Amino acid sequence: MPNVSRRGLIGGAIAVGALSAACDPAPTPNPGPSIVVSLPPFDPKDWASVRAQFAYDPAIANMATFVFASSPATVRAAIARHQAQFDFNPIEYLHANEVRNNNAVKDAAAEYLGGTAHEVMLTDSTTMGLGLLYNGIRLSPGDEILTTEHDFYATYESLRWRTARDGATVRRVRLYEDPAKASVDEIVSNLAAAIRPNTKVIALTWVHSSTGVTLPVKEITRMVAGRALVCLDSVHGFGAELSNAADLGVDFLVSGTHKWLFGPRGTGLIWGKTVAWQQYLPVIPTFDFQARGNSASPGGYKSFEYQWSVAEAFAFHKSIGRDRITARIKELAAKLKDGLAGIKGITLHTPRAAELSAGIICCSVEGMQPTTAKNLLYTKGVLASVTPYNPAYLRFGTSMVNTEADVERTLKEVRALV
Template structure:
């Protein structure tokens, strides 16, 4: 089987970012990268804020946030009146969990692909309320139909108060058939929270097409927004029940304003987020998506070959737009979270390459991302230098 060809670079895209050129930044999925133009837009907003803080916070800021929310919701294909801006996906998850009114005997169902911080949030809410957390195991190579069947089998109508499922998993870079999962859960009367942390900007699927009760995704990863920008979308029947983690002066305004207004929060990241979408549109949304997915596929194959991984053992992400891929590491490496973090740091220090190293189900995995500022030679260089490093156990 031939190695997939890397995509043609998008001219000038690398120059839009202020990333250190001495480092290969191959892990866009963790914290993203903010284009220079977006950084400057946010700085202008900060300058405005600091020139007269009282005027900035008291004269029209709520309306400016609402205008920004409508802009971002339209891009996501979501109802602007059912969308609230929050700091990140895990914040949105925490808001939903504490708004459910869980009691002893209730349960929250998630999968073993769930992001670690979300799992911790579920466990904390269960400890606080006496509810139970259950996890459905989904094999990495499961087909869409098998994923749906596994979720169906794990649901317990009458007890399962919430199903939490990733649209695109973080640790395993796997696209889940969330619309079908939502349909199955609805048949059993179970509301669904979709963790879409990596979706905005990367995938073309709209929020409306998913149909979940709750959907939350970051715009500061693949949407080029400043960090601390995410959207929580809530179905109409749940909006009156959504409460902020901290009460502030817009509490009586209802959802979404009561969730967004957090007094002296730095709102400049939200207000500058449309500049990120402008950058994405300027490059061409479809063009960026196709480039990044093709580059990630090339990276997976080149590095996988260097590590001696047969093409058949390279996990398929489950969709053509996914711009993250994982590669199994040699047996015995990164089998715990601590070991994965240590190896990731060692790769960064010795190879000048920022990657993600994951520990999932007792095995170590290397996750690589494709982004417009990356070039094929960065992955080729990693492929040459990584095997000797891994051999130094």
């Protein structure tokens, strides 16, 4: 890492000013505007109180919070506080606070992930993380990246560009035939059979947004046993599943923090084992000169008020309890899956087993396009989504802001569709 600081970079041209400033009295820092935000009372043990921390439209059962989050009151307040200061004096506020606040986010992420702060790179989204990782990972001509037929567009596009650049190849494997009947054995053995001696990277997604299947990642990394780097798009497991990166045994984990964690929009991260970062060459120059190794976050001036407020999202999650949040998501998902499975004309595509699914639930409605079903449900106050895959399915997500009443209302309106 070069021995410069951002101040040094910017300050090169103002060295004369700095010299003459040495003779002048230092300006008294102006504390800037103080923003007072009143927060609703909060009892983290009470799910109604958790729900009350959000500004979601109370008139609808929002079963699509996982697509793009709205943040709880503490996160919105932190964004507002930082924003007022940035509007007042952006440069001074940045210089006075960037190291502390970047480190606070990385410390909170590391605690959540079971790693260390210098293993964390801050990004704007899962998509940015996937693009950086797959384009920065060191490969030689003839090396192969193995991915699956169940991954997201951003993984496929990142890999396509990467392989077009330097002669590495990419191949896809199908891990299960019928998602509803997928098993740990089927998934692990299909992946094992597809690994070749030149497979250097395995690009997977933890929870498939196409089907709701959750990969048995621990079993997979045990099977791979270090023969290739295992990289995981974790966005629908991060903030929803209990395992942390260390438990999963992956080499790299990529996630947005603006879905199940309910962090500020436009935030995300990459975590990598310290040794795995040695296989990575940065793509975007960093401004984070405190960082060690190659995990330095991509630089340029950013919407720091959002990035820094990710720390509050981790704190909110922690105050409720990670185990309680996972249990709640799975309990509501089980209720919804049980109900959907009992409706004639509905085919559930997500496994019923809690170890092979998280909070995403996909189904189809006999004789109806998923988009039609989604639109009809919305007219009845239920917000669902449609999977951006082929085949497309009607999709729901049970997050910590949902209630039993949301699930019942969803079931009632789905019944009315068939």
